[in-house]
Amino acid sequence: MDLNSEGLAFHIALALAIGLLVGLERGWRERDAPEGSRTAGFRTFGLTGLFGGLAAALSQSFGGGLVLSACLFAFAGVFGAFKLREAIHDGDFSVTTAIAALAVFALGAMAVVGDYRIAAASGATVAALLASKTALHGFLRHLSWVEVRSAVLLGAMTMIGLSLLPNKAVDPWGGFNPWEIWFLTVLTATISYAGYIAVRLLGSVRGMVVSGLAGGLVSSTATVVALARAAADGQYVTERAGAASLACMVSLLRVMALTALLGVSVLPEVLPALLPAAAVLGMIGAVLLAKARPVQGQPGPAGNPFEFGPLLLFAAFFGLVSTAGAALSDQFGSTSAVAASVFAGLFDVDVATLTSLRLVDHGVSVTMAAGAVCAAAGLNALARLVLAAVLGPARFWLPLGAATLAAFGAGLAGFLAWQGFALV
Known part of the structure; x- marks a missing residue:
C-alpha cells in the first residue's frame, strides 16, 4: 500500500488509537495496582500499537517484511521478559495480557500495510473480549x-x-x-x-x-x-x-x-x-x-x-x-x-x-x-x-x-x- 504523508499520518494515528482502546481496558482493570508494578497499561498498549504501525511503515520504506519481522520478535522478547518477571512476582499464570499486546502490535501494523477497516474492527473486538471477562466466565460457569x-x-x-x-x-x-x-x-x-x-x-x-x-x-x-x-x-x-x-x-x-x-x-x-x-x-x-x-x-x-x-x-x-x-x-x-x-x-x-x-x-x-x-x-x-x-x-x-x-x-x-x- 503506497501512502502519501497525509494518508500515512491517518493510518499511524489509527494504529495508536487501537493500542489506546485496548490499553484503556487493561489500564482500568489494573488501576489500583501501585505505579510501576505492572508490565503494561494504558500508555504501554498505546505505544505498542504505535510501534506496530511505525514498524510497518519502515518495512514499506525499505521494501520488505524483514524490518517488521525483526521489530515483532524484538517486541515479543522484551515484553515477554517483563511479563515473565511480573508473573513470577504475582504467582500469575494468565497469558491474556501478553497475547493482547502481540495482537495490538499486529493490528497496528495492519492499520498501515493492510486493510485498516479490518484492523479497526479487530481492535474493537479485542477490547470487547478483554472487557467481557467477568460476563464470559460467569456464562461458562452456568x-x-x-x-x-x-x-x-x-x-x-x-x-x-x-x-x-x-x-x-x-x-x-x-x-x-x-x-x-x-x-x-x-x-x-x-x-x-x-x-x-x-x-x-x-x-x-x-x-x-x-x-x-x-x-x-x-x-x-x-x-x-x-x-x-x-x-x-x-x-x-x-x-x-x-x-x-x-x-x-x-x-x-x-x-x-x-x-x-x-x-x-x-x-x-x-x-x-x-x-x-x-x-x-x-x-x-x-x-x-x-x-x-x-x-x-x-x-x-x-x-x-x-x-x-x-x-x-x-x-x-x-x-x-x-x-x-x-x-x-x-x-x-x-x-x-x-x-x-x-x-x-x-x-x-x-x-x-x-x-x-x-x-x-x-x-x-x-x-x-x-x-x-x-x-x-x-x-x-x-x-x-x-x-x-x-x-x-x-x-x-x-x-x-x-x-x-x-x-x-x-x-x-x-x-x-x-x-x-x-x-x-
Missing part, C-alpha cells in the same frame, strides 16, 4: 456439559461438514445438493442453540414460561407431547396448555426467521398470515399462564439444545423431501412439488419451510411458495393438536385447540386483508 458438547458439535458440523461436502446437485433433478442441505441443517441447529442460550440467560427458574419458550426453540411438537404427557397427572393442566401455546408461537417465529434468512422475497407474503397467528398464540398462552405457579424441578422439554441423531434424521428427511420435490416438479410440474413440501409439514415444519423456500429457485412463484409455507405451518399445528388430544386430558388439549383455532382465524384474516390490500 453452562452444563450437555450445552458445551452441543456447542462443540455445532462447530464441528460447521467447519468440518461444510468444508468437505460438495456444493453441487448430485441427483438428476437438481434437488439434492449435499452442501446446501447440510448448511440449512446447521442453520436450523444454530437458531435452536442461540435461542436456547438466550432463554438460559434469563435465569435458572424452571417454570412453565421458560419451558414453553425454550421447548419451542428446539421442537414445538416434542414440547407439546412432553407437556401433554405431564398434564395427564392432573396438575398444572391449564398452565401447561399455556406453555404449549407459547411453544407453538415460537415455532411460527422460527418459520418467519428462516424465511427472512433464506427467502426474503417470500417474507412479505408470509408475514400477514403468520405474524397475527403467532401474536394470538402468545396472548392466549400469556392468559393461560397468568396465574401459573412456578414449577421447580420441572424438566423443561428443552434440556438439550439439539442431539446429533435427530439432526441427522432432519438432514436425511430434508434431503429426501428436496429430492422428491425436484423430481415431482420435473415430471409433473411445480404443483406436485409444492404439495410434497406442504405434506412434509405434517412431520417437521422446518423441513417444510426450507423445502418450500428452495422451490423458488426451481420456477415456483413467490406467492405459491409462501402459500406452501403457511399451509405447512397449519398442517403442523393440526398434527400437534392431534397428538395433544391422544396423549393429554381434555383440560389440556381443549384450551390448546381453542388457541390453535383462534390462530388459524387470525392468520386467515391477515392473509385475506393483505390480499385485498395488494389488489388495491
Whole structure:
C-alpha cells in the first residue's frame, strides 16, 4: 500500500488509537495496582500499537517484511521478559495480557500495510473480549456439559461438514445438493442453540414460561407431547396448555426467521398470515399462564439444545423431501412439488419451510411458495393438536385447540386483508 504523508499520518494515528482502546481496558482493570508494578497499561498498549504501525511503515520504506519481522520478535522478547518477571512476582499464570499486546502490535501494523477497516474492527473486538471477562466466565460457569458438547458439535458440523461436502446437485433433478442441505441443517441447529442460550440467560427458574419458550426453540411438537404427557397427572393442566401455546408461537417465529434468512422475497407474503397467528398464540398462552405457579424441578422439554441423531434424521428427511420435490416438479410440474413440501409439514415444519423456500429457485412463484409455507405451518399445528388430544386430558388439549383455532382465524384474516390490500 503506497501512502502519501497525509494518508500515512491517518493510518499511524489509527494504529495508536487501537493500542489506546485496548490499553484503556487493561489500564482500568489494573488501576489500583501501585505505579510501576505492572508490565503494561494504558500508555504501554498505546505505544505498542504505535510501534506496530511505525514498524510497518519502515518495512514499506525499505521494501520488505524483514524490518517488521525483526521489530515483532524484538517486541515479543522484551515484553515477554517483563511479563515473565511480573508473573513470577504475582504467582500469575494468565497469558491474556501478553497475547493482547502481540495482537495490538499486529493490528497496528495492519492499520498501515493492510486493510485498516479490518484492523479497526479487530481492535474493537479485542477490547470487547478483554472487557467481557467477568460476563464470559460467569456464562461458562452456568453452562452444563450437555450445552458445551452441543456447542462443540455445532462447530464441528460447521467447519468440518461444510468444508468437505460438495456444493453441487448430485441427483438428476437438481434437488439434492449435499452442501446446501447440510448448511440449512446447521442453520436450523444454530437458531435452536442461540435461542436456547438466550432463554438460559434469563435465569435458572424452571417454570412453565421458560419451558414453553425454550421447548419451542428446539421442537414445538416434542414440547407439546412432553407437556401433554405431564398434564395427564392432573396438575398444572391449564398452565401447561399455556406453555404449549407459547411453544407453538415460537415455532411460527422460527418459520418467519428462516424465511427472512433464506427467502426474503417470500417474507412479505408470509408475514400477514403468520405474524397475527403467532401474536394470538402468545396472548392466549400469556392468559393461560397468568396465574401459573412456578414449577421447580420441572424438566423443561428443552434440556438439550439439539442431539446429533435427530439432526441427522432432519438432514436425511430434508434431503429426501428436496429430492422428491425436484423430481415431482420435473415430471409433473411445480404443483406436485409444492404439495410434497406442504405434506412434509405434517412431520417437521422446518423441513417444510426450507423445502418450500428452495422451490423458488426451481420456477415456483413467490406467492405459491409462501402459500406452501403457511399451509405447512397449519398442517403442523393440526398434527400437534392431534397428538395433544391422544396423549393429554381434555383440560389440556381443549384450551390448546381453542388457541390453535383462534390462530388459524387470525392468520386467515391477515392473509385475506393483505390480499385485498395488494389488489388495491
